[in-house]
Amino acid sequence: PPxxxxxxxxxxxxxxRQVMPEKAWAYYSSAADDEITNRENHAAYHRIWFRPQVxxxxxxxxxxxxxxxxxxxxxxxxxxxALGKLGHPDGELNLTRAAAKHGVIQMIPTLxxxxxxxxxxxxxxxxxxxxxxxxxxxxxxxxxxxxxxxxRGIKGLFIxxxxxxxxxxxxxxxxxxxxxxxxxxxxxxxKVDRSQGAARAISSFIDPGLQWSDLDWFKSITxxxxxxxxxxxxxxxxxxYDLGMAGVVLSNHGGxxxxxxxxxxxxxxxxxxxxGEKRGLKFPNEKFQxxxxxxxRRATDVLKAVALxxxxxxxxxxxxxxxxxxxxxxxxxALQILHDEFEMNMRLLGARSIKDIGPDMVDASNISxx
Ligand code: FNR
Numbered sequence: 499p500p501x502x503x504x505x506x507x508x509x510x511x512x513x514x515r516q517v518m519p520e521k522a523w524a525y526y527s528s529a530a531d532d533e534i535t536n537r538e539n540h541a542a543y544h545r546i547w548f549r550p551q552v553x554x555x556x557x558x559x560x561x562x563x564x565x566x567x568x569x570x571x572x573x574x575x576x577x578x579x580a581l582g583k584l585g586h587p588d589g590e591l592n593l594t595r596a597a598a599k600h601g602v603i604q605m606i607p608t609l610x611x612x613x614x615x616x617x618x619x620x621x622x623x624x625x626x627x628x629x630x631x632x633x634x635x636x637x638x639x640x641x642x643x644x645x646x647x648x649x650r651g652i653k654g655l656f657i658x659x660x661x662x663x664x665x666x667x668x669x670x671x672x673x674x675x676x677x678x679x680x681x682x683x684x685x686x687x688x689k690v691d692r693s694q695g696a697a698r699a700i701s702s703f704i705d706p707g708l709q710w711s712d713l714d715w716f717k718s719i720t721x722x723x724x725x726x727x728x729x730x731x732x733x734x735x736x737x738x739y740d741l742g743m744a745g746v747v748l749s750n751h752g753g754x755x756x757x758x759x760x761x762x763x764x765x766x767x768x769x770x771x772x773x774g775e776k777r778g779l780k781f782p783n784e785k786f787q788x789x790x791x792x793x794x795r796r797a798t799d800v801l802k803a804v805a806l807x808x809x810x811x812x813x814x815x816x817x818x819x820x821x822x823x824x825x826x827x828x829x830x831x832a833l834q835i836l837h838d839e840f841e842m843n844m845r846l847l848g849a850r851s852i853k854d855i856g857p858d859m860v861d862a863s864n865i866s867x868x
Contacts, residue, residue, distance in 0.1 A: 499513065501824055501827060501828065501831050504831055504835070505835070506795070506796070506835060507795045507796070507813075507816040507820075507832055507835065507836070508795060510816055510819040510820045510823060510828065510832060511527075511815070511816065511819045513819070513823045514526075514585075514818075514819035514820075514822045514823050515527070517822070517823050518585060518819075518822050518823070519584075520673070521584065521673045521696070522584035522585050522822065524669045524670045524672070524673045525581060525584055525667075525670050525673070525696040526579075526584070526585065526815060526818045526819070526822070527669065527815070528667035528668070528669035528670040528754070529665075529667060529752060529753035529754050529757075530665035530666055530667060530753060530754050530755055530756065530757040531665070531666055531668070531757035532757055533753060533757070534753075534757050534758055535750050535753035535756070535757050535758060535759050535760075535761070536752065536753025536754070536793075537753070538753075538760070538761050538793075539750070539752070539753055539761045539762070539792035539793030540792075540793030540795060540799075541761075541793075542760075542761035542763050542764055542793070542865070543761075543763060543793065543794075543796075543798075543799045543802055545862075545864040545865050546763070546802045546806075546860050546861070546862050546864070546865055547860065547861045548798075548802075548847060548859060548860055548861070549858060549859055549860060549861055550846055550847045550848050550859070551847070551848035551849075551859075552848055553848070554848035554849075554850065555850070556844065556845040556848060556849075556850060558850070559841060559844035559845055559849065559850055559851070560844075560850065560851045560852070561573065561840040561841070561844050561851070561852055562601075562852070563809070563810065563852045565603055565787070565809055565810045566628075566653065566654050566723050566725075566744060566745070566787060567784070568603065568626045568653055569601070569626075570601065570602055570603055570626075570810065571600055571601035571602055571837070572600075572602060572797075572800070572833075572836060572837065572840055573800055573801075573803075573804050573808075573809070573810045573811065573852060574602065574794070574800050574810055574811050574812070574813055574836065575602055575603040575604070575605060575628070575789075575810055575811075575812055575813075576593050576597055576602060576603070576604045576605060576812070576813060576814075576817055577605050577630075577791050577812030577813060577814045578605040578606060578607035578608075578630030578656065578658075578727075578814075579607060579814045579815070579817075579818055580607045580608075580609035580610065580611075580696075580700065581609060581610075581611050581696060581700070582610060582611045582612065582818070582821070583611030583612070584611070584696065585818055585819075585821060585822030586821045586822055586825055588821075588825065588826070589610065589611035589612045590604075590606065590607075590610045590611060590612045590617050591612055591616070591617065591620045591826075592821035592825055592826040592828075592829050593817055593821065593829055594617055594620040594621055594625075594627075595620065595826045595829075595830075596817075596821075596826055596829035596830045596832075596833055597625065597627075597829075597833075598621060598622040598625050599830055599833075600830065600833040600834070600837065602833065603626045603627065603628060603653075604617075604627050604628070605627070605628040605629070605630050605656055605812065606618075606627055606628065606629050606630065606652075607630045608629070608630055608631055608632040608643070609632065609700050609701075614629070614643070614646070614647060614650070615650070618650045618651070618652070626653050627651075627652055627653065628652060628653060628654040628655070628656055629643075629644075629647045629652045629654070629655055629656065630656045630658060630727060631643070631644065631655055631656065631657045631658065632658055632661070632701070632703070632704045633657065633658075633704065633705050633708050633712075634703050634704070634705060635703060635704075635705040635707070636703075637715070639703075641719050644716070644719055644720050644722075645719060645720065647722070648720050648721065648722050652722060653722065653723075654722055654723045654724075654725060654744070655716070655720060655722045655723070655724050655725065656725045656726075656727040656747065657716065657724060657725070657726055657727060658727045658728055658751075659708070659726045659727065659728045659729065660727070660728025660729075660730065660749065660750065660751050660755050660756070660759075661701070661704060661728065661751060661755055662704070662705075662706035662708065663704075663706055664701045664704075664754075664755075665751070665754050665755040665756065665757070667754055670696055673696070710737060710741065713741050713743070714741075717742065723744030723745070724742075724743050724744055725743060725744055725745045725746060725747060725787075725789070726738050726743055726745075726746045726747070727746075727747040727749060728747065728749050728750070728751055728755070729746040729747065729748055729749070729765070729769075730748065730749075730750060730759055730760065730765055731765065731768070732765075732768045732769045732771075732772035732773065734746075735748070735769040735772075735773060735788075736772065736773060736776060736777070739773065739777060739779070739786050743786070744785075744786065744787065745786055745787035745788060745789060745809070746769075746788060746789070747762075747789040747790070747791060747812065748762040748763075748765040748766050748769060748788065748789065748790045748791075748808075749762050749789075749790065749791045749792055749812070750762065750792055751792075752791070752792055752793075752814050752815065753792065761792060761793065762790035762791055762792045762793075762803075762811075763790055763802065763803055763806070763865065764865055765790075766788060766790050766803060766806050766807060766808055767806055767862060767865050769788060769807075770788070770806060770807040773786075781807030781808070781809075782804075782807055782808065782809045787809040787810075788807055788808050788809060789808060789809060789810055789811065789812060790803045790808045790811045790812070791811055791812030791813070791814060792814075794811050794812070794813050795813075795816060796839060797836050797839030797840040797843050798839070798843055799811070800836075800840075801840075801843060801844075801847070801855055801859070802860055802862075804852060804855045805855050805856060805857055805859045805860040805862075806857065806860065806862060807857075816832055817829050817832055820832040847859060
């Protein structure tokens, strides 16, 4: 169907399922084991309800914000998802171009199909990009990537901490990852096991030995703000804060790692409450920022996370489905849909700016029992 018949982010998924090569669909859509966490990620948002305020002048509303000190037109960013070329020949560049047009930030994955330099070169002057990092067993390789990224102007380093081993994504494992799959990673000549899907083929370099005591080393090699991606309990968020991280992403990797991990929004409520209690922190704040991802499909989902204290949320699969079906224009359309949803929902909430979206805007009694 033509793009103008697309009304929401779910529509992209339905179309992608029909038009994408089976192997790409399997890699993008799959999640771990019985995919319970993947379902819960979205369902958890259904347990939060709004408490809109009325009779506020909402002629003008503004939902822009700052993420790690950088302007963003919306409180969301494009999160890192590997292997963009499985879905479209331009891969991650579709995301870069659409992000530029809409003033949102793109997080570039370590395992992008395009090279880091290609993705940086495709950005507009001043366009902000972050880097997601899988830490290599060979720390020299990691150091080179990090320092190169910093030199090229990357503004934040998101170290993935929920993937010491890749989860079992059985839909993906049933597909063989062949040598002609378009990926920089597999072109590098590394010996990879191609018999069990894309994820397994590309991830064997990740260091399962990574631990808290390694974080000082990252501070010694870069001045970029460090954020841990994949924190799932308040104790770890507290450690990250105490160790001087700039923030954490409360995420279960789109349900692709540990099945029965809780949704990010559920963990957010816990973290806000416990870090308030233990360290007197109020969220959102500039010093230690909370991000959430997983299952976000509507501006209302984003606004719920913001109300509970998130600075911004990450969106993954919808943009993959958008470019797999329509290229860059698809991603632009997805961002335009979110833009329009924000405008309407800010008005209906009686919120003139993101500062007005606080805990009083939601009834989260079905979620935050901590
Ligand atoms: C991911 N995600 C991910 N995360 C990461 O840290 N490094 C990576 O290489 C990838 N790759 C990746 C590929 C694909 C196809 C998906 C769907 C996801 C996880 C991603 O950053 C994020 O946590 C989830 O995608 C968020 O959930 P939604 O928005 O996809 O539901």
